[in-house]
Amino acid sequence: MDLSFDEYHTLVEQAPFLIWRCGTDAKCDYFNRRWLDFTGRSLEQELGDGWAEGVHAEDFQRCVDIFLASFAARQPFQMEYRLRRHDGQYRWISDCGTPFFGPGHSFAGYIGSCVDINERVLAQEELKKIHDAEISTLKRLLPICAGCKKIRNDQGFWEQVEDYFSRCSDTLFTHGLCPDCMRKLYPNYTSQTGEKHTKAGQQ
Numbered sequence: 001m002d003l004s005f006d007e008y009h010t011l012v013e014q015a016p017f018l019i020w021r022c023g024t025d026a027k028c029d030y031f032n033r034r035w036l037d038f039t040g041r042s043l044e045q046e047l048g049d050g051w052a053e054g055v056h057a058e059d060f061q062r063c064v065d066i067f068l069a070s071f072a073a074r075q076p077f078q079m080e081y082r083l084r085r086h087d088g089q090y091r092w093i094s095d096c097g098t099p100f101f102g103p104g105h106s107f108a109g110y111i112g113s114c115v116d117i118n119e120r121v122l123a124q125e126e127l128k129k130i131h132d133a134e135i136s137t138l139k140r141l142l143p144i145c146a147g148c149k150k151i152r153n154d155q156g157f158w159e160q161v162e163d164y165f166s167r168c169s170d171t172l173f174t175h176g177l178c179p180d181c182m183r184k185l186y187p188n189y190t191s192q193t194g195e196k197h198t199k200a201g202q203q
Contacts (some may be wrong), residue, residue, distance in 0.1 A: 019034065078095070
């Protein structure tokens, strides 16, 4: 069934997408009602290059470069950028543009549609933060033998704790024996020392 101009116009105006169009001069000459409701601006404000005023400053140049390069090559494009909503909040949108042609297959400009993907982008950013935190935690884990206390290095070899830290840090080591090791390794010495201390205390 063929649709009339009015029916096409109604579909475009009420479509659940932000729709734009530009002519052969790369200047926008149309935005649908969804776009204008999203930005809270009038059609007159958005026409030409006015729409770019709503693009986030950090995304602006990348957005313009993609658009102009695709326009010059007459190729479809897809890009993501932040666009200011009517409440002042910047929302991530996915913008897909494609060239369209008039009679005789003559180039007539571009038409594009945008969808709000802010929740998806924020979810991806949160997942990346979690992933980066997990990687950071794993990097801090140091494999150490529960028996001999040697450390497995990045090459998979086991080496003494002193050797590992001397190589990987500015730490310097001195050696001694803690009381527990003294009693275990030299029980006679520690018992004699204890007796001497006891006798000394009784005098």
